[in-house]
Amino acid sequence: MQWLNPNLRREFAGYTVTFVCASIAIGLTIAIIVFLGWKGLSIFFVHKISLANIFSVNWWPDRAAELGGPQVGVLTFMVGSIIASALAAVVSAPFGITVAVFMSNISPRLGQQVLQPVIELLAGIPSVVYGYIGLSILVPFVRENLGGTGFSLLAGAAVLSVMILPTVTSVSFDALRALPSHLKEAAYALGATRWQTVRMVLLPAAREGLLTGVVLALARAFGEALAVQMVIGNKREIPHSILDPIITLTSGITMDMGNTVQGSLWNDALWFMAAILLLISFLFIFAIRTIGKKVSSW
Amino acid sequence: MKAKTKDLLATGFFWLGAGFVILILALLLGYILVHGYQAIDLDFLTKAPKAIRAGGGIGPNIFNSFYLLFLSMALTVPVGLFGGIYLAEYARQNTFTNIIRLSIETLTSLPSIVVGLFGLLIFVTKFGLGYSLAAGALALTVINLPLMVRITEETLRTVPHSWREASLSLGATRWQTTYRVVLPCALPGLITGIIIAAGRVFGEAAALLFTAGITTPHLNFSQVNLLHPTSPWNPFRPGETLAVHIWKINSEALIPDIRRVADGSAAVLVLVLLIFNMLARWIARRFARRLTSV
Amino acid sequence: MRRKSWMIALAAALVVVMAVAAGCGAGNPPSRQAALSGKIIVVGSTAMQPFVEEAATAFYEKNPDVQITVQGGGSGTGLSQVSQGACNIGNSDIFAEEKESIDSSQLVDHKVVVQAFAVVANPGVGVDSLSKKQLQDIFTGKITNWKQVGGKDQKIFLVNRAKGSGTRSTFRKYVMDGIEEAKGDAEQDSSGAVHKIVSETDGAVSYMAIAYLNDKVKTIKIDGAAPTEADIAGGRYPFWSYGHMYTKGQPNSVVKAFIDYVLSDEVQQGLVKEMYYFPVNGIQVER
Numbered sequence: 001m002q003w004l005n006p007n008l009r010r011e012f013a014g015y016t017v018t019f020v021c022a023s024i025a026i027g028l029t030i031a032i033i034v035f036l037g038w039k040g041l042s043i044f045f046v047h048k049i050s051l052a053n054i055f056s057v058n059w060w061p062d063r064a065a066e067l068g069g070p071q072v073g074v075l076t077f078m079v080g081s082i083i084a085s086a087l088a089a090v091v092s093a094p095f096g097i098t099v100a101v102f103m104s105n106i107s108p109r110l111g112q113q114v115l116q117p118v119i120e121l122l123a124g125i126p127s128v129v130y131g132y133i134g135l136s137i138l139v140p141f142v143r144e145n146l147g148g149t150g151f152s153l154l155a156g157a158a159v160l161s162v163m164i165l166p167t168v169t170s171v172s173f174d175a176l177r178a179l180p181s182h183l184k185e186a187a188y189a190l191g192a193t194r195w196q197t198v199r200m201v202l203l204p205a206a207r208e209g210l211l212t213g214v215v216l217a218l219a220r221a222f223g224e225a226l227a228v229q230m231v232i233g234n235k236r237e238i239p240h241s242i243l244d245p246i247i248t249l250t251s252g253i254t255m256d257m258g259n260t261v262q263g264s265l266w267n268d269a270l271w272f273m274a275a276i277l278l279l280i281s282f283l284f285i286f287a288i289r290t291i292g293k294k295v296s297s298w
Numbered sequence: 299m300k301a302k303t304k305d306l307l308a309t310g311f312f313w314l315g316a317g318f319v320i321l322i323l324a325l326l327l328g329y330i331l332v333h334g335y336q337a338i339d340l341d342f343l344t345k346a347p348k349a350i351r352a353g354g355g356i357g358p359n360i361f362n363s364f365y366l367l368f369l370s371m372a373l374t375v376p377v378g379l380f381g382g383i384y385l386a387e388y389a390r391q392n393t394f395t396n397i398i399r400l401s402i403e404t405l406t407s408l409p410s411i412v413v414g415l416f417g418l419l420i421f422v423t424k425f426g427l428g429y430s431l432a433a434g435a436l437a438l439t440v441i442n443l444p445l446m447v448r449i450t451e452e453t454l455r456t457v458p459h460s461w462r463e464a465s466l467s468l469g470a471t472r473w474q475t476t477y478r479v480v481l482p483c484a485l486p487g488l489i490t491g492i493i494i495a496a497g498r499v500f501g502e503a504a505a506l507l508f509t510a511g512i513t514t515p516h517l518n519f520s521q522v523n524l525l526h527p528t529s530p531w532n533p534f535r536p537g538e539t540l541a542v543h544i545w546k547i548n549s550e551a552l553i554p555d556i557r558r559v560a561d562g563s564a565a566v567l568v569l570v571l572l573i574f575n576m577l578a579r580w581i582a583r584r585f586a587r588r589l590t591s592v
Numbered sequence: 593m594r595r596k597s598w599m600i601a602l603a604a605a606l607v608v609v610m611a612v613a614a615g616c617g618a619g620n621p622p623s624r625q626a627a628l629s630g631k632i633i634v635v636g637s638t639a640m641q642p643f644v645e646e647a648a649t650a651f652y653e654k655n656p657d658v659q660i661t662v663q664g665g666g667s668g669t670g671l672s673q674v675s676q677g678a679c680n681i682g683n684s685d686i687f688a689e690e691k692e693s694i695d696s697s698q699l700v701d702h703k704v705v706v707q708a709f710a711v712v713a714n715p716g717v718g719v720d721s722l723s724k725k726q727l728q729d730i731f732t733g734k735i736t737n738w739k740q741v742g743g744k745d746q747k748i749f750l751v752n753r754a755k756g757s758g759t760r761s762t763f764r765k766y767v768m769d770g771i772e773e774a775k776g777d778a779e780q781d782s783s784g785a786v787h788k789i790v791s792e793t794d795g796a797v798s799y800m801a802i803a804y805l806n807d808k809v810k811t812i813k814i815d816g817a818a819p820t821e822a823d824i825a826g827g828r829y830p831f832w833s834y835g836h837m838y839t840k841g842q843p844n845s846v847v848k849a850f851i852d853y854v855l856s857d858e859v860q861q862g863l864v865k866e867m868y869y870f871p872v873n874g875i876q877v878e879r
Contacts, residue, residue: 007471014473015388021380022389025447028440029401032408035416060772062755098315106312115316117575118323124497124571125326126541127504129564132548133329135788149749149793151778162322169319170494171452174487178456193301195308212452216445219407226411226504226545234779245778250409254504255781257415258638258666259756262676264693266756267668274412281407286400349645350867418669423678428633429663511663513645516652527631527659536661549782550664552642552803552867556784 033278040275043072043268054272059236061266072269078276079238080246084153084228085221088160093214095161096168100213101198103169104176105184111173123166131227134159139231148243151233156246159227164217171216175209176202211292215285222281225250249277327568334565337558343566346514347543352555356563358514360570361530362431362537366510367499369435369533374442374495379488381443382450387476399451405444410504413440418508429536434510441505442495449494453487454480482586489582493575500571503541511536512546540567629657630846636663636670636683637758639707639783639801640835643867644683644854650863651853658846667691667758674838675699680847682838685758698840704854705835706870708819709759711767712790712809713797719743721813724830727767730797733774738795751789751798752776762833763799767814799831803868821870834872 043049049072056073099119103111134155143150183205187197203210233245234255253270260267345355389395417437427433457480465475481488514537518528525532538546540563547553547560634644641664648660665673667684671694674682685707688696711727713719717738722730729735730748739745752773753760764770780786783804790796791808802819805811811818817828824832837851853859860871 007474011471011473014477018380018384018388021377022382022384022447024377025381025402025443026398028443029398029405032405032416032440033401035420036412095315095319098312099319102312102316106309106316110316114320117572117579118320120493120497120575121327121568121571122323123494124500124575125330125568126501126544126564128541128545128548129330129501129567132544132560132564133326135785137329140792143793149777162326165319167494170490171449174453174490175456178453178487180458193305195305196301198308209452209456212448215403216406216448219403221407223407223409225409230780230785233777235777236775236779247779250411253409254411255754255779256756257411257669258664259668259754259758261668261691261693262419262672267693274409277409277412278404278407282400282404285403285407289400349642349649418665423673423676429661508665508669511661512641513662515659515661536663546664547784549784550638550641551784 036271036275036278039268039271041272043265043272047265047268049265049269054269057236057238061269070265072265072272074249074252074269074273074276076236076238077247077249077252077273078280080153080232081222081248081250081277082280083239084156084160084232084246084248085218087153087157088164088221089214089218091157092161092165092168092217096165096213096217097172097203097210099165099169100172100176100210101203103173105194105198105202116173119166119169122162123170127163127224127227130159130163131230134227134231142243146243148241149233149245151231151235151245152243153232153239153246154242156228156232156248157242159231160221160224163224163227164220167217167220168213171213172206172210175206175213178209179205207292211288215288218284218288219281222277222284223250225254229254249273330561330564330568333557334561334563337562338566342562346517347538347559348553350552352553354553354555354559356540356543356559356566358517358530359538359540359543359563360566361517362510362514363500363539363541363567363570365531365533366431366434366438366506366537366539367496369431370438370442370499371492371496373435373439374446375492377439378443378446378495379450382447382454383476383481385447386451386454387472387480399448402444402447406448408441408444410441410502411507413437414505414508416440417505422509427534429509429511430534431510431537432533434506434537434539435533437505437509438499438502441502442498445498446491446495449491450484450488453484453491456487457483485582485586489578489586493578496574496578497571500539500567500574501541503539503545506539506542507545510539510542512538512542514538540570628655628846628849630659630844632658632660632681632847632850633679634660634662634681634683634837635665635673635679636681637667637685637835638664639685639758640683640705643705643835643863643869644837646867647854647859647863648850650859651850654853655849658850660850666756668756671699671838674840677840680839680843681851684836684838685833686761687834687836688838690761699838700840700842702837702839702851702855703834703872704837704851705864706824706832706872707835708802708824708829708832708868708870709762709799710802710805710819710831711797711799711812711814712787712805713812714749714790714792714794715808715810716794717743717746717797717810719810719812721816723815724767724769727812727814728769728771731768731773731776732771746795749778749793749796750774750776751786751796752779753786753799754779754781757781758833759799759801763831766830766832767799801868805868824870832870835869 055075057075058071058073060071103115138155139150142155183201187201229251234247235245236247239246253273342355344357346358348354421427421433421436461479462475465479516528517530521529544563645662648662670682670684673679688694688699726741736748783800786798786800787804790798817823823829864871
């Protein structure tokens with residue numbers, strides 16, 4: 001008889017639908033992780049490459065057997081990815097949070113009418129366009145004013161930071177906007193200036209949302225391929241300065257994937273790079289979240 | 299320093315920051331539009347692209363971009379929304395769900411080229427969809443779903459618990475609370491999430507290279523049979539979107555008017571994005587007003 | 593009320609999708625008429641892609657019932673896909689035997705064009721022609737300044753192609769004689785990006801298909817020979833390769849018709865020349 005109650009039926013329906021959708025999302029996540037893991041690990045099982053070998057800087061996947069055989073060391077790519085993404089996040093995060101604070105507290109009207117569309121537009125510009133503009137404007141600029149060839153870690157990090165800025169800003173803004181107004185009111189009532197309120201009350205309170213923004217932005221930076229590929233030079237060497245060219249995991253994968261054959265050593269090395277990328281991403285995100293929790297428990 | 303001075307300095311600093319961001323966008327947009335606006339005319343917007351001769355247009359590409367947006371959003375939004383609701387409202391908060399959450403977040407960093415290859419192996423080959431808009435939509439869903447789930451979950455978490463408690467204490471069921479109280483409150487954040495995902499779809503190229511393809515067959519808009527290969531609405535045909543076209547022109551094009559087509563396409567894409575964003579925001583505002591009576 | 597309409601709309605959409613999926617299987621009956629009809633999927637080399645796409649458009653105008661889709665993806669992808677039977681034709685810049693992990697025993701080679709490539713440099717370097725040995729030394733990093741080979745005093749900016757690309761394989765085989773190139777100062781895959789870098793960076797040197805040459809980059813002759821039909825056919829110019837269309841086993845009638853069309857005089861003397869390729873029958877040198 002209880003089932004005739006429409007509310008209970010809807011409750012059950014709601015629960016089922018959301019559960020199914022969550023399962024799809026989780027299932028997809030697990031499927032991809034398993035797929036990448038299987039493909040990535042085949043470099044060890046099928047091709048018998050050792051750990052020392054793969055984490056070296058020797059990348060000669062097509063070297064003939066007489067010269068020592070193919071080498072697939074991915075360390076150079078890893079270093080490039082980590083440095084470029086970390087640099088971009090370090091630059092973008094403060095910027096994004098600054099803009100988010102502006103939009104939520106300093107001038108909400110300007111924020112909603114001007115900055116929000118601006119941010120969404122920036123988010124929609126395709127990475128190929130960013131890459132092309134970087135190639136046309138940023139690279140010659142770096143070359144003429146700062147030295148080096150222009151194809152550099154600096155150019156890559158700059159392009160990345162502009163690309164991930166919208167993510168940081170949007171998510172931070174939502175986090176700040178959702179704060180209950182009584183926090184701000186209480187601070188003002190105690191005589192705090194706006195800056196004191198923001199710094200000591202609002203930002204700490206929105207901490208988790210702000211961190212999510214940074215995390216999602218970092219993840220995006222790690223995964224960016226087309227734009228970065230055009231401006232970093234793709235020299236397979238660990239950079240010594242910010243003006244040196246670098247190569248990232250994504251760039252390496254993008255350039256070579258189409259030319260390799262499924263199942264070959266080269267191809268599996270590329271899949272391994274993809275798996276490593278995911279792993280590095282995971283570690284960074286985990287680190288940020290853990291540090292965030294530690295900070296919040298003070 | 300007195301607190302008031304600090305406050306003034308900080309305010310100035312914030313204005314600078316916001317101004318700088320607006321400046322960047324203005325420069326970017328200005329560059330794109332200035333270089334591209336000359337190419338935009340009715341011909342350009344409706345004709346099909348040419349492989350080696352001058353005079354190609356981007357008509358089918360614009361259509362493909364929108365249609366693919368519709369297809370992938372139809373998959374991403376419901377699944378992502380409901381999935382996020384489950385994680386935020388119904389799931390227990392323990393280590394297991396935390397790991398799931400971390401994994402989903404990590405997945406947002408999946409390089410789109412990897413998703414494209416995953417799509418090639420699974421959707422195009424194994425599922426037998428071939429190079430098609432359907433395969434492209436599925437690949438885009440793989441990219442956007444983690445993002446949608448995370449943003450939904452995060453937005454729902456920001457709704458104060460007291461609202462839920464109040465609703466439950468009035469006798470509403472969990473689902474009623476979620477649907478009638480929590481969701482409307484979280485709506486602005488959700489709309490932001492959807493718009494970000496949509497923007498990503500418009501700008502995505504790498505994932506579609508291997509799934510939706512880089513060419514479009516002849517499209518016959520008067521074709522009634524939805525499944526005919528020349529029907530524009532057939533989701534099982536390949537279709538090159540605007541972003542993919544820009545990539546193709548900048549990489550391997552042999553047409554004599556590369557700059558015209560590439561810059562024009564970029565300008566059209568940005569303009570389309572602008573209109574789409576404004577429209578979406580306007581619709582969202584109307585919707586939110588009705589739902590929340592605010 | 594609103595909730596119900598949402599759910600109904602969602603359910604309706606699902607039903608439509610499923611119906612379409614079900615109908616998909618029966619969607620394309622190959623009709624046996626006098627005119628040619630069917631579907632051809634071509635995947636592979638990005639270098640050959642514009643050419644095959646244009647040929648497909650011309651073929652479609654003669655045979656409107658044949659749907660040809662031409663995708664890129666690279667020579668490696670083309671060979672993989674055609675081996676797996678996932679596409680009808682795989683375009684490749686190199687012989688299938690040269691790609692490891694491809695079982696070429698089942699693949700049938702159809703050479704359709706001769707692609708010529710050229711070494712290009714920034715117009716300011718002041719050099720017209722280089723010997724093969726000089727080129728090898730430049731690309732292995734032994735020579736680092738243009739003045740060492742008779743040009744201006746400019747540092748050489750070496751731009752390599754992506755390691756797996758067919759273009760690079762051809763370069764390695766026929767210009768480098770198999771010697772491994774140095775790491776280079778930059779690496780790009782797309783011809784468009786390489787062209788831009790070479791035309792704008794002082795001292796830059798790289799190589800690309802001759803279809804991309806224009807006055808923004810300087811073509812460097814190899815041992816005095818230029819990438820013309822005469823020099824290639826005469827064996828003086830080494831930097832060229834065949835464009836292959838591979839099929840798994842012998843092609844069916846529709847695919848065969850398309851390949852025959854590409855090999856026909858209309859295309860070989862018309863489109864091929866228009867796109868700066870050379871007809872495949874004109875080359876006497878064996879490869």
